[in-house]
Amino acid sequence: MFNPSQADVRRFFCGAFAKQQTGQPMEAIETLAAQWIAEHPEYHPALGDVDKAVADVGQPGDGSRENPFLHLSMHLSISEQCSIDQPPGIRQAVELLTARRGDLHKAHHEVMECLGQMIMESQRAGRPPDGQAYIQAVRQRATKD
Incomplete structure (x- = not known):
């Protein structure tokens, strides 16, 4: 890997x-x-x-701006997840959110929030990432106003 x-x-x-x-x-x-x-x-x-x-x-940031390299890496990760549908169901969830928002880029930004939350919870609990919770969070965004 x-x-x-x-x-x-x-x-x-x-x-x-x-x-x-x-x-x-x-x-x-x-x-x-x-x-x-x-x-x-x-x-x-x-x-x-x-x-x-x-x-x-490795230089500490001042917290006033986001890390462009992390942000772009997340876009690539989400694109790859969707291309191979891993975790299973992520492609459909992102497609639903994209249709709801009418914009893939806006949808990706919302998916990033869900992905970041899943990673944070995984690290905090010391357990593997919960792909189903991640997908459910994206689906919730796709189905609420």
């Missing part, structure tokens, strides 16, 4: 952004990353300087 470091993740996203900006050929995962990067122009400055991005690994 591939286990990239924080620096590897930052290099990956910066590299995908650079390839997108210069029209270079990309691997499929880079193309998907570039699509999510395009949805977040506010992250372009952070993605434009790989040396600074890598140098900032």
